[in-house]
Amino acid sequence: MCRWIAYSGSPIRLEELLYRPRYSLIDQSLHSRLGVETTNGDGFGVGWYTGNGGDEPALYRGTGPAWNDANLREIARSTQSPLFLAHIRASTGTAVQQTNCHPFRYANWLWVHNGSIREFHRLKRDLVLAVDPDLYPFMAGSTDSEVMFHLALTYGLRDRPVAAVERMAGLVESVGRAYGVPDPLQMTVATTDGDRTWCFRYSSEGRSRSLFYSTEISALRHLYPEQANLRGLSEETRLIVSEPLGELEGAWQPVPESSYGVIQKGDDELGRFEPAMP
Incomplete structure (x- = not known):
């Protein structure tokens, strides 16, 4: 399958989440602990907003493994954003090509997705x-996502x-x-419009892939006053992740x-997700 993160809050450099945490997204591309596959090397992508509401986000995607892309490292080191999505891909059968990368x-x-439509090759025509x-x-691509x-x-x-x-899932x-x-x-x-971010966790069988959200910043500061990286973040800062980026007790729900x-x-x-026929 895949791994992804969604960040919203105080502007930070992309590298703060893509590279620096112990279990960063780049680390997960090689050593995923909760994914179906340990290695997610079939492409990657990051989309970010500059902070001007309603603007089209910037997008960088590649077909190689994220851990081996020098341009991604340069972009992550030099780019700040208050809202971004990043994704590392493990293909479920469609081609490894840029238009299939999230x-x-x-x-x-x-939009980023982890999971699959089972037997997509049979269902694809009706869905499209x-x-x-x-x-x-x-x-432009060929994926179920x-x-x-x-x-x-x-x-x-x-x-x-x-x-x-819900209507998409129902169909x-x-x-x-x-x-x-x-x-x-x-x-x-x-998925995000550059202002708000929505996340969804669902599967037809009731055993969905892992997903976590970060604890409120004020609570984390109280628990870990020695953590310098929490001091400059606003109360609005939130993270949604396929798997935790670190091991701070109480940091991930x-x-x-x-x-x-x-x-x-x-x-x-936070609400109940219920597929509905369109």
């Missing part, structure tokens, strides 16, 4: 035909993100049942099964 981008939106014809030309993104856009991601992703499960595919959907997803979360200014949200 994040996927449409206008000011980004459900994509809005105006969105179809923007699909990109089809899921464009289905969510079709069902209203830009206006009602949670409902749109995948409906098509899967029609083809006799058991438990067709496995997903953890993060599991996202519940079949749920969604919203990172936003003010109070964040």
Whole structure:
């Protein structure tokens, strides 16, 4: 499968999360502890915002392993952002090519996914035909993840993100049942418009891939006053990760099964995720 992180908060250099933690995303590309595969070397990507609301995010993706990309290291060392998504890929059968690397981008939106649509090669035609014809030309790759993104856009991601992703999941499960595919959907997803970030953890079988969110910064400062890296972060700072980046006790909370979360200014949200037929 894959590993990903979503960051929102005080502007930081990308390297602070991609390279510096003990279990950084780059470390996870070689030594994932909770993933289906230990090594995630089938491409990578990072999408980041400059802080100007509504702007199209920058995107850098590569087909090689993340741990061996000198340009990614240079970008991470020199780029600051208040909101970014990063992803390392382990292919579930589609080609290793740049257009199949996450994040996927449409206008000011980004999307990353860990998981799969089971027997996607059988379900693909029906799912792609459900994509809005105006969105179809923007699909450049061949992955189930990109089809899921464009289905969510079709069902209203830009206006009602949670409902749109529930409708996407409902369609995948409906098509899967029609083809006799058991438990067709496995997903953890993060998507953002550059202002708010939504995450989803769901699987048809009820045993979803791992996903965690960071404890509130104020609570972490109280627990670990000696941690200098916590002092400059705002109370709004949050992280969503496929697996924890470190071992500080109390720093990471599991996202519940079949749920969604919203990172936003003010109070964040956590709710029940329920697929719905479109």
